[in-house]
Amino acid sequence: MPELPEVERVRLTLLPRLIGRRVMSVQVRREEVVTHDGPRVAGRSLQPALLQGLIITSLHRHGKQLAIAAGESSQALDDQRALVVHLGMTGSLISAQPRNDDAIDKHDHLIWLLDDGSRLTFNDPRRFGGVWTFNSFAEVRQRWAALGEDALAASAPTLNSKLKRTRRNLKAALLDQSVIAGLGNIYVDELLFRCGLHPKRRADRIDAAVVACLCDEIKSLLAEAIARGGSTLRNYVDGDGHGGAFQERHQVYGRAGLPCLRCGQPLATAAIGGRTTVYCKRCQCYRGEPRARAATGKQQ
DNA sequence: AACACCGCCTGAGCGC
DNA sequence: TGCGCTCAGGCGGTGT
Numbered sequence: 354m355p356e357l358p359e360v361e362r363v364r365l366t367l368l369p370r371l372i373g374r375r376v377m378s379v380q381v382r383r384e385e386v387v388t389h390d391g392p393r394v395a396g397r398s399l400q401p402a403l404l405q406g407l408i409i410t411s412l413h414r415h416g417k418q419l420a421i422a423a424g425e426s427s428q429a430l431d432d433q434r435a436l437v438v439h440l441g442m443t444g445s446l447i448s449a450q451p452r453n454d455d456a457i458d459k460h461d462h463l464i465w466l467l468d469d470g471s472r473l474t475f476n477d478p479r480r481f482g483g484v485w486t487f488n489s490f491a492e493v494r495q496r497w498a499a500l501g502e503d504a505l506a507a508s509a510p511t512l513n514s515k516l517k518r519t520r521r522n523l524k525a526a527l528l529d530q531s532v533i534a535g536l537g538n539i540y541v542d543e544l545l546f547r548c549g550l551h552p553k554r555r556a557d558r559i560d561a562a563v564v565a566c567l568c569d570e571i572k573s574l575l576a577e578a579i580a581r582g583g584s585t586l587r588n589y590v591d592g593d594g595h596g597g598a599f600q601e602r603h604q605v606y607g608r609a610g611l612p613c614l615r616c617g618q619p620l621a622t623a624a625i626g627g628r629t630t631v632y633c634k635r636c637q638c639y640r641g642e643p644r645a646r647a648a649t650g651k652q653q
Numbered sequence: 654a655a656c657a658c659c660g661c662c663t664g665a666g667c668g669c
Numbered sequence: 670t671g672c673g674c675t676c677a678g679g680c681g682g683t684g685t
Contacts, residue, residue, distance in 0.1 A: 354678070417679080442678055443663080460663090479662050481679055521656070530680080538678070587665075587677090627658070628678075 355440040357504050357535030358578035359589050359597065360419055363446055364412045366592035367473075370448040371409045375468040376423065379403040383462040386477065389486045402486035403463070404434055413490075415497040416504065416534025419446070422490045431491040438475065441482030443587070447594050448473050478588075497534075504535035505575055509561075509568040516556040516564060523559065524552035525626030535575070538628045539584055539606045544574055546605045551637045552625045577602070605631040 355363070379400050381387065389402050407423035410433060414420070417439065424433030438446055450471050457464075463475040463484060475484060487493050502511055515532045516523075526532050527541045536544070545552050548570050550559070559567070582597030583589060586607070590596050600607070604614050609622035613633040621634050 356679095439679080441662095441680085477662095478664070479678090481662070519655080525656085528679090629676090 354442045354537055355589055356417055356537035356540050358575050359583035360414055360417050361579050362583045362591040364414050364419055367448055368412055375408045376404045377466045377468055379405050380464040386462045386483045416500055416530055420493050433490050435487045435490040435493045437485040437493055439482045443479040444477035444482030445590050446475050448592050500530050500534040501532045504533050504571050507533055507568050507571060509565040512568050513561050513564040519556050521556055522553045523556050524630055526556035528626055542606045542631050544570060549637055552630050552632055
């Protein structure tokens with residue numbers, strides 16, 4: 354499932370392949386994946402909103418969302434058109450040079466043909482993802498303003514004040530993209546284990562100093578995951594079609610019932626914040642000082 | 654206003 | 670081998 358590290362990998366791998374390329378045409382194979390507010394006549398006018406004829410100038414990310422800006426190179430970013438891509442759970446955005454034996458997958462919903470002959474394909478079997486069109490990048494900024502800070506750039510005081518304003522548990526609060534943008538089920542579980550924080554702890558009762566540790570750990574966890582190419586569980590791949598290796602470093606996610614890598618006790622599982630949650634009852638306790646960075650480092 | 658919960662969607666994995 | 674069931678989950682919408 355693409356969370357922040359996976360989306361950042363997609364962005365980084367697509368950068369050299371897309372910047373400066375002109376979009377020659379766009380194939381819309383499944384219109385429902387596109388959310389487009391503007392007028393549309395006979396299904397034809399979707400193409401301009403999908404950047405047809407424009408030059409891709411930059412790729413941006415906020416949390417799990419990826420934006421592609423395009424226009425004429427003289428245009429200010431805020432005036433350029435933009436798309437926001439959500440990969441949902443099973444989405445991918447892959448750039449490739451077409452080959453003779455290439456078959457179009459039934460879940461290839463959108464295909465952009467670029468001026469160097471390459472193709473950018475949005476594929477999403479489950480269709481939890483999608484593409485949103487914007488008349489300007491300024492509108493993308495507006496949309497992103499409703500989200501919390503990007504997790505890679507999170508500031509402890511901001512996170513602290515957001516957490517203080519909710520009575521929910523930590524797990525639910527950290528999954529909420531308006532609190533902090535970019536964390537999903539995998540990384541929240543990994544994060545709480547590393548910090549020795551119980552997922553059911555009330556978000557508003559976490560000491561500011563502990564939130565500061567949490568904030569530091571968020572950044573180091575995500576940076577580590579990005580460096581290892583993200584987590585590939587089922588079908589996540591980056592913009593080059595390659596999987597990641599961070600799943601080998603998961604300490605709790607997907608390890609329910611297996612021994613805790615820190616204390617050896619079998620890891621517990623429960624539905625918390627509406628999500629399957631894996632944690633160690635001994636290492637992630639309600640009371641006492643959380644052990645920031647607990648059990649990082651060595652594996653097995 | 655804050656928060657819980659449903660429904661979307663398909664493939665993997667399982668038991669029989 | 671193959672069927673049908675359950676589960677996975679980000680996020681917007683609806684209900685409490």
